[in-house]
Amino acid sequence: MVLAHRKLLALSVIVAMVGVGLIVAAFATDHWITSSPKGNDTVHSNGTEKGGSASGYTANITFGLFTGYKLIDFGIGPRPSSLALRCNTSVKVCAYASKDDDADYTFADMVQDFKNQSGANAKSMEWFGLFSFPLYVATLTMLVLAIVWGLVAIGFGVFNVFGRPIETITGPAGLYVWNFQALLFSAAAIGVYLGLYFTQLKVNLLTVQELATFTSKDLTYLDMSFYFVVGAAGAFLLNLFVLLCSGQKCSCSYSRSGEKEVDSGMILY
Numbered sequence: 001m002v003l004a005h006r007k008l009l010a011l012s013v014i015v016a017m018v019g020v021g022l023i024v025a026a027f028a029t030d031h032w033i034t035s036s037p038k039g040n041d042t043v044h045s046n047g048t049e050k051g052g053s054a055s056g057y058t059a060n061i062t063f064g065l066f067t068g069y070k071l072i073d074f075g076i077g078p079r080p081s082s083l084a085l086r087c088n089t090s091v092k093v094c095a096y097a098s099k100d101d102d103a104d105y106t107f108a109d110m111v112q113d114f115k116n117q118s119g120a121n122a123k124s125m126e127w128f129g130l131f132s133f134p135l136y137v138a139t140l141t142m143l144v145l146a147i148v149w150g151l152v153a154i155g156f157g158v159f160n161v162f163g164r165p166i167e168t169i170t171g172p173a174g175l176y177v178w179n180f181q182a183l184l185f186s187a188a189a190i191g192v193y194l195g196l197y198f199t200q201l202k203v204n205l206l207t208v209q210e211l212a213t214f215t216s217k218d219l220t221y222l223d224m225s226f227y228f229v230v231g232a233a234g235a236f237l238l239n240l241f242v243l244l245c246s247g248q249k250c251s252c253s254y255s256r257s258g259e260k261e262v263d264s265g266m267i268l269y
Contacts, residue, residue, distance in 0.1 A: 006161055012175070012242045013157035019182060019235030020150035023143055026228040030064035033197070035205050035220040037061065039213060059214050061096075061205055064225055065140065068096045074213060085136075091115060093130040096205070105207050113208060129207045131200040135192055142189035146182050146232065153178035153239070175243055183236035190229055197222060 026032070039057030058073045061083075068083035086107035087094040093114065097107035114128045125131065156174050205216045 008242055008245055009157060009161045009175075012179075012239050013154055013161065015235050015239045015242060016150055016153045016157060016179065016182070019186070019232040019239070020147055020154065022228040022232040022235065023147050023150070023186070026225045026232075027065060027143065029225045029228070030067055030069065031062060031223040031225040032064050032193075033062065033068075033201055033205070033220060033226075034223040035059075035061040035216045037206060037210075037214040037216040037219055040215055057213060059210075059216075061216070061220075062223065063096045070096075070098075072210065072214075087133050087136070089133065092133040093125050094133050094136050095128075095130045097129075105209050110207060126200045126203040127208075127211075129204060131196060135196040135200075138192045139189055139196065142185045142192060143229070146185035146189060146236075149178055149181035149185060150232075150236065153182055153236075172243070176240065179236050179239040179243070183233055183240070186229060186233035186236060190226075190233060193226065193229075 037059040057075055058071075058078075060071045062069055063083055063085075066085050070081050070083055072079045072081075081103070082099045083096040084099045085094060086097045088107075088111050091111055091114070093111060095107055095110055097103075097110065098105075110128050110130060114125055114130060117123060153175065156178060160172070160175060202220050203217060204211070205220060206214055
């Protein structure tokens with residue numbers, strides 16, 4: 001193989017490592033979602049204002065795939081709390097609730113209030129600060145599979161740089177397959193999480209008690225951890241282009257070696 005082609009294959013290994021590293025960083029950081037709920041502009045019967053930007057009511061919420069942080073100020077000083085992902089598999093809902101099981105309003109309370117509804121006035125899970133368990137698990141699954149295929153692409157990329165693969169799947173064709181699989185599952189994770197974000201997380205991140213004072217509707221945004229996954233998908237897409245530039249083709253190595261044997265009239269072992 002021409003030295004320049006080997007250098008491009010080495011570059012593809014580095015790019016794949018960047019892609020895997022970005023997904024790992026997305027797992028490790030708590031910045032998938034950020035929200036700055038604002039106070040509701042309502043007025044008591046006695047004329048005093050409750051909520052609204054002028055009253056000093058502020059809030060900030062940020063979380064990742066497993067943990068998060070919430071800061072609520074009801075006008076009497078900030079109340080910080082650490083959040084942890086809680087899921088109920090029987091009801092198939094999740095929420096980022098306080099890590100303190102003795103909190104005034106726990107995840108169990110959220111689920112119970114959601115389950116106790118009946119009739120035409122029943123509200124969606126988003127109103128209680130809950131979101132879909134299946135969509136969350138699907139996101140995790142896609143991310144894990146993207147990491148697995150990214151690692152496979154790295155391994156076989158190194159093998160192609162320093163070795164001489166004789167099997168089609170371990171050679172050029174395999175490099176395209178592994179990187180495409182990593183790209184596919186990264187894109188799938190992005191799509192599933194966007195579905196979760198637009199249909200549920202963007203609608204409401206607050207508990208029923210907090211909704212009396214605050215609203216997070218249209219005040220919730222995707223944060224840098226999500227864009228790490230977008231960057232990872234871009235890295236795996238770039239890798240396919242790098243492989244094309246290296247001269248690697250999705251063809252069987254046996255066919256090329258067979259042609260050489262016929263041309264030379266010799267069989268080499």
